[in-house]
Amino acid sequence: MEPQTDMQPDSPPETAIDLDDLGDWRKTHSCNSLGRGHVGETVVLMGWVQRRRDHGGLIFVDLRDREGLTQVVFDPQFDAVAHEHAHSLRSEYVIAVTGTVRPRPEGMTNPRLVTGEIEVITRELKILNSSKTPPFHVEDDVEASENIRLRYRYIDLRRPRMFHNLLLRHRAVQLTREYFNGAGFLEVETPVLTKSTPEGARDYLVPSRVNPGKFYALPQSPQLFKQILMVAGFERYYQIVKCFRDEDLRADRQPEFTQLDLEMSFVNEEHIYELIESWIRLLMKELLGVEMAPPFPRMSYAEAMRLYGTDRPDTRFGLLLTDVTDIVADSELRVFRQAVERNGIVKALRVPGGGGLSRKDLDDLTEYVKIFGAQGMAWIRIQPEGWQSPIAKFLQESVRERLAERLEIENGDIVMFLADQGKVVNDALGNLRVRLGNQLELIDPGSYNFVWVSHFPLLEWDAEEKRYTAVHHPFTSPIEEDVPLLREHPEQVRSRAYDLVLNGIEIGGGSIRIHRQELQELVFGALGIGREEAAEKFGFLLEALQYGAPPHGGIAFGVDRLVMLLSGSTSIRDVIAFPKTQKATCLMSGAPSEPELRQLLELCVRVESERRS
């Protein structure tokens, strides 16, 4: 047990204190490293005052550094000067002490602390800096709002939880580098000041002073450069690199984010899968102590959509979707029939033993699916006395029989139905499935389910722009056998893209690329990118493909998100040292800020007082 506090540690000292210089003192140990084995040793510790307690004429200080805590004792009989000096100590003062390690007295050890069996009796104290009372205490159970934490990030980062998140990130990154170095990959830096290629997300632009009227773009990814490195014969490239997207921010997005980016020559999908699975298994084992068996399951996009309603399937639990369009097409329920007539689909989600869901629960779930565009939701309770449901009377016996058979219905189940366009049904029912998985506690929080999803469509129709756009990016290779479809049925062409999904979250994605100019031009054509536009935007890649480009492919992983998942954090802001808010501002430094007029003049740029349109 520790001595009781009998002072207010945050009250200001009575007088301004003299601060000491570090001089030639050197820290000998971290505050988490001392134990019984060190008893009798003279040590020098440095860190921050976590707590000061005065008790029985002694002063006790919990001294904290990034590694942990050590109890430091000031005893007037041992050193009166240091003891006197220690009276001025307050929370977050920075001190250095020289002292001797001794066992704590009987009954005073603290088993919750690594150093809980010892204390350091101080012979000399240096107060290296004082501190104002911090806006919040340095402890994991912080009550401050996130805005206050971001504003005083230097205090927030002192919390053990935050330090350990960033330590985990450090370790994950180093393990990753060691792994890819060992696999023959070269780390190559690609430019940050690059050319704007208005495909995909919005670019951040940087005006060029030397070339007035011209702008660089910050890279959304090093895609073109890593392909160029393959053409250059580098064979295996990787980089852990900042990328940038000027998008409206969602909870898990940042304007700048970190990617593990890699590319390999002379490979197909199998090489990439093997390489990545070994890497992930290494991270899981070294960072979490979890052994993952190879290989990871694989699923086509079509199968993922069919069974999970999403290309990011969370495979930790069942509740698979079942298409029942064909069965209900001739039911008497108008909403089903209409959906089918309009080329929509009807899908069912059977919740085994879901009969316990109340009417209120079902109403809430119905409201929930509307978020995703569904008009409503039908449901049926399967009970011994029959099917209970507002829609039961519209389902003829033959329909019921076929549903019961396909859905493997049992007593006590509840079955939910959505009927609409395929996209709406899958989106709403896929999300409903995840919500039910959480609500019904079907998910083991300690499980890590990885799954490869592949065979995505190459192109999708953009109704707004009235043209096809690339589902991944325009350099993704189509599957060889689908190439003949490119001109007539581009929407049917499947790509050689693949995503790695963990617990329903996409953590990485990539593809085998197009390495022949003719095919690249064909795909640009399908995307409605004319020869001139292609030359303007991607000319150097098209040209490079003519000078001996090898077959190649690669993948990229979101490091922030991966570390968030590995650390059990709920926000990527908790694994980034200096994140931005959802307004893309830094609450600590005040970025972005108004430039000086001189700066804009040099750049030949003027700010509009109002957004033109």
Place this chain on the structure above:
Amino acid sequence: MEPQTDMQPDSPPETAIDLDDLGDWRKTHSCNSLGRGHVGETVVLMGWVQRRRDHGGLIFVDLRDREGLTQVVFDPQFDAVAHEHAHSLRSEYVIAVTGTVRPRPEGMTNPRLVTGEIEVITRELKILNSSKTPPFHVEDDVEASENIRLRYRYIDLRRPRMFHNLLLRHRAVQLTREYFNGAGFLEVETPVLTKSTPEGARDYLVPSRVNPGKFYALPQSPQLFKQILMVAGFERYYQIVKCFRDEDLRADRQPEFTQLDLEMSFVNEEHIYELIESWIRLLMKELLGVEMAPPFPRMSYAEAMRLYGTDRPDTRFGLLLTDVTDIVADSELRVFRQAVERNGIVKALRVPGGGGLSRKDLDDLTEYVKIFGAQGMAWIRIQPEGWQSPIAKFLQESVRERLAERLEIENGDIVMFLADQGKVVNDALGNLRVRLGNQLELIDPGSYNFVWVSHFPLLEWDAEEKRYTAVHHPFTSPIEEDVPLLREHPEQVRSRAYDLVLNGIEIGGGSIRIHRQELQELVFGALGIGREEAAEKFGFLLEALQYGAPPHGGIAFGVDRLVMLLSGSTSIRDVIAFPKTQKATCLMSGAPSEPELRQLLELCVRVESERRS
């Protein structure tokens, strides 16, 4: 000996060729890995056709990958199909071959090639891609201009020299990370979208779409963030990170450059020196096989200026400067006397045995010093028959005697003099010294002379802005004993900054920082940065210093320049995969480019057709 070439390898094939797919082939070996030990093995090699030679009915191909070359043989008696197929091969075609390793015939081995004892007799050939005739050959003795090399960077990077530069860079970076990881440093990423702090060089600005009229700045260094990490208790931080300066480019500058950036808490200069010297010794040993003895020599700024005329002394050779102001102050030579009267100085450079320099040489050297602002140069030949010089007659016997003594003059020497303001004399004579060192071949090209330079002035007078500016940056700590001079004689205050110089080139610099708010405000005051301005620009740092900032210091190294020196390259562009020109453009991608109007509209930014003033 290799078979003689009897075809034009660059002539186009007669007809378009069918390309093969990689299928499930896997490369088993690199093209630099096969030797006698592999004879009889079946291997799969993939790479680029370096050369094709037809000889005696056989086709020989030098197959190149990033590691090296292997000779591949197509023999119609062994496999007629592959042999026929091989007829279409041209330079830079991408191929995969399956074959068997066999010893080269007697007299046909090539001792210059790692794989020169064997060849691979091919059983199957896949032509994975063709290539147009490249604009220059892939070989180290490239004759193409640098602009052509940058335009076709993907071909330039195939040259072994370029690949090995980037491989060396990769290894240097990995060794560096391993070293700092092992020393308890954490790699932490700091933001790229930061706040503009118009001290130092010009910032690159990035307009914020979400916050119209506001701009981010790309960081010139992570200085403020690394200090914040020390306040946050991280104790040891490092990062290999891109930094940005919008300066007019000199030969060895790039708009974006890579820094090894680090910071430590609870340290003084000695800790930093020890840490860095061990790291440098590691790099030298592992990358160059050179053992460096600790510790590195140290020199104060004052001493460096006195003896070398520069704070970047090249200590590989002598030719030290000698101040003779006091001696020549009362000579009869007007140019000396005047310089002294105008508070200037006179310095001499004795070239032992320099008498061999011709009159033409001396005229050239005189022209050379004018580049640095000198009006002219005086010189004296020391010959047995007396001092030969246009100025000899103006030097009285007493002056001659004192000069001879101080300069330790000997027969056969030549002594050069410059008289002007101190800055001009040091600059011109320091550069003259280096030129003579090269011209007279006094420099051993295999020697690596590191030296620490410290005790820089804290501030220097900016005549244009009419105020003091920080020599390093405004967070550099003054030397404790000089602090009282800050108010009255700021120019006399020495700083706790240090540079590491290698062979006359600054490769790193840093300082012990100010960790107390009062001293930081005092220095801002000496810099003419008012309280309001300081709060606006650096408010968060000033605030952080009030919440328990530990003593701390750090250093940063230019990775591009360091790797350039380690690789023996003469340009940093040769150790950067995708460098920019001196006009800050990328000749391959065409960056920067004109944005689309839509992009500018969204950013509320308009381009001025002419630079306003």
